[in-house]
Amino acid sequence: MSAKLEAIGLEKRYGDTLALQATDLTVQAGEFLTLLGPSGSGKTTLLQMISGLVAPSAGRIEIDGRDVTLVEPGKRGIGMVFQSYALFPHMTVRDNVAYGLRMRSKTRDEVRKAVDDALAMVRMSDYDKRFPKELSGGQQQRIALARCFAYRPSIILLDEPLGALDKKLREHMQGEIRRLHKELGATFVYVTHDQDEALTLSDRICLMNDARIEQIGTPADLYDRPATRFAAGFIGHSNLLEGELAPTHSDSGEPILLAGGGRIPLPRTATLSQAARHTLLLRPEALRLVDAARGFVDGRISDVVFFGSDTRVQLSLADGSELVARCERSLSPRIGDTVGLVWDPYRTTLLQA
Ligand SMILES: Nc1ncnc2c1ncn2[C@@H]1O[C@H](COP(=O)(O)OP(=O)(O)O)[C@@H](O)[C@H]1O
Ligand SMILES: [Mg+2]
Known part of the structure; x- marks a missing residue:
């Protein structure tokens, strides 16, 4: 070209x-x-x-x-x-x-x-x-x-x-x-x-x-x-998570500590030193709902919106932050339920502060 x-x-x-x-x-x-x-x-x-x-x-x-x-x-x-x-x-x-x-x-x-x-x-x-x-x-x-x-x-x-x-x-x-x-x-x-x-x-x-x-x-x-x-x-809906690095990385837990509890993995494309200064971006379709206490973090379902092809679920985390997840209709999420959230660390990214 x-x-x-x-x-x-x-x-x-x-x-x-x-x-x-x-x-x-x-x-x-x-x-x-x-x-x-x-x-x-x-x-x-x-x-x-x-x-x-x-x-x-x-x-x-x-x-x-x-x-x-x-x-x-x-x-x-x-x-x-x-x-x-x-x-x-x-x-x-x-x-x-x-x-x-x-x-x-x-x-x-x-x-x-x-x-x-x-x-x-x-x-x-x-x-x-x-x-x-x-x-x-x-x-x-x-x-x-x-x-x-x-x-x-x-x-x-x-x-x-x-x-x-x-x-x-x-x-x-x-x-x-x-x-x-x-x-x-x-x-x-x-x-x-x-x-x-x-x-x-x-x-x-x-x-x-x-x-x-x-x-x-x-x-x-x-x-x-x-x-x-x-x-x-x-562009698109963005879920942003703020956390800090866990004090020691010698244990087997995930390296980022969320304010309201929960430890989450680092994006695969990022280094630990970058994570200290950045915010984590998670797109709604990268999130998956699992049973409570089975994911990286738990959230309480605060709203469920039907979009035709899929369903959008709004979740509140313990630190008060709100996330939107896309989920299959067959999961029939209910307002008030607590669920766990997991995601593929390849599908998350860090944003400059
Ligand atoms: N002829 C003009 N005189 C004074 N200010 C202008 C003129 N044209 C554009 N601007 C200003 O320049 C900025 C960019 O405008 P513009 O290029 O039309 O934006 P967009 O197309 O992204 O909406 C705006 O702050 C606008 O008010
Ligand atoms: Mg214009």
């Missing part, structure tokens, strides 16, 4: 507001990279600097190894799709999709062919004579995608494109966007604040927080090995 897009020391200030701290980011050719983070974390600012719509305060942008920092947006070979479809209301679907192509002074036959291909790709070929107001929200967003794809940009930037759609349609369109990414072979940079969307779509996720990159990696990296508490909390 080769670098398609590179941000080097890219920074943006608005007066006293630092919208993006000096940021380095490399996106590989054909990659699907998602900028994920809470509102205000700098996702749109980063995307708009890549597009050229916003000028950086410092740093530079390279596409295919060429510095494009001063190149105007229309000449970067980049397509953009926003949450608001921004279709022209007085133009038919065909004219909306053709608009950018005509601006690029293609011949009539070239334009017709490119529009036909783009509409087929988003499965809207039969709608070419309609006006935007005659389409549903999901259909309008397909047309916005077709308009972007029609001139075959090698980089496509999408800023919360599914944000205005309801849950069911959003999930369907996520599948469509995955398919389109494969078909086009273009490099996608996709912005969302929805962790499930990011996990579903991405080759890599760039997690943003407070105007900087918090962590970057594959969806599995971020879920299984979050580097910080913020990353652990933003």
